[in-house]
Amino acid sequence: MKKIVSLFSLLLVLLVSNNCYGEVESLKERIAQLEERVAQLEAKIAASSEIFTPIERGHSDRMFPLGNNWYYSTSNGERDEYIEEVFAALFSEFIRIFGEEAMSHKPVTIYNVPGAASPMAIPLGKTMRIRLVQNSTGFWAQLVYQLSHEMTHYMFFSYFPHADQGNYGEVDDKEKSSWNEEIICEAMSLYMLKYMSDNWEKCALSKINPAFNSALKEYLDNEYKRTKNLPLKSEGDAVPFGDFHARFNRTTNDLDNHITERNYLYDLFVSTNAETIGEIGNMYKHYNKEYRYIDYASWIKAANNPDFIKKISAIQPRLSCLPSTSGFRLLQEPVTTCNVSQPSISSRTH
Numbered sequence: 001m002k003k004i005v006s007l008f009s010l011l012l013v014l015l016v017s018n019n020c021y022g023e024v025e026s027l028k029e030r031i032a033q034l035e036e037r038v039a040q041l042e043a044k045i046a047a048s049s050e051i052f053t054p055i056e057r058g059h060s061d062r063m064f065p066l067g068n069n070w071y072y073s074t075s076n077g078e079r080d081e082y083i084e085e086v087f088a089a090l091f092s093e094f095i096r097i098f099g100e101e102a103m104s105h106k107p108v109t110i111y112n113v114p115g116a117a118s119p120m121a122i123p124l125g126k127t128m129r130i131r132l133v134q135n136s137t138g139f140w141a142q143l144v145y146q147l148s149h150e151m152t153h154y155m156f157f158s159y160f161p162h163a164d165q166g167n168y169g170e171v172d173d174k175e176k177s178s179w180n181e182e183i184i185c186e187a188m189s190l191y192m193l194k195y196m197s198d199n200w201e202k203c204a205l206s207k208i209n210p211a212f213n214s215a216l217k218e219y220l221d222n223e224y225k226r227t228k229n230l231p232l233k234s235e236g237d238a239v240p241f242g243d244f245h246a247r248f249n250r251t252t253n254d255l256d257n258h259i260t261e262r263n264y265l266y267d268l269f270v271s272t273n274a275e276t277i278g279e280i281g282n283m284y285k286h287y288n289k290e291y292r293y294i295d296y297a298s299w300i301k302a303a304n305n306p307d308f309i310k311k312i313s314a315i316q317p318r319l320s321c322l323p324s325t326s327g328f329r330l331l332q333e334p335v336t337t338c339n340v341s342q343p344s345i346s347s348r349t350h
């Protein structure tokens, strides 16, 4: 009996040590793989620091890659899990809507400056930076709201004919209308709040707080109900072209002025599919040559989903008359009166 017990013990010891040996070996292998991966990533981080100038890096020496030409930096040089995971979740939806090329056409860095004036997407020649304004990136709903707005601006730069020339190339930024683009970016923010709320389990942060989807929904609802219940401006009187730019270009700091248009567009986005929403990426192909207004008639004609673009056209006020300079085309119908300094559209021959 004693013999059997000791034989059994020996067998057990052999089995255990064999198992441990195998486990230790596979762990060593895994550690070696991870060390190699860390070395690769560090090399990538070092290389990425060469892409951006200090100002583009948000004055941080350390850049963290997010993939597909996207990077971020932090003021303390530490990783920020919140930016990484919110970005990853948003990015997959942005790619689904606008495609990978539109969402990775040039290197871009994200950084947060608490107390700065406003979030902003800043084109800088061959690169771009996105500035967030948060007291903490731990405010996830605000992070979704700000980041998705600026990611939409990034997408527009991929389609903008002068995007690679830095800023707006030959187009004077002050003269360019931001009306349509701003409203679309704002509506995309609401759309992405809804997307994140509906798909919260896909975001890795859901492991930290599984119930955060309701906070995202609440943030969205509070934004949406800021509406003044005013009619769309396109339902009102036609605006003389000369007045459009002066009256309707201050979108950035004047949400109240176009909140009806923003909510209208958000409702339109959630009632359609991702592929159709992606058509908004073509917007800049249909601006007039000075980028003051969209020639929706041209866009509707070229669109895969003309009905969708027709509905989008309701965000731009109707223009009553256009300057006679060549290069301007008739925009919308019906055309009514012009102000005195401009010729009547009815006298135009096309």
Ligand SMILES: [Zn+2]
Binding pocket: 149, 153, 182, 185
């Ligand atoms: Zn904006």
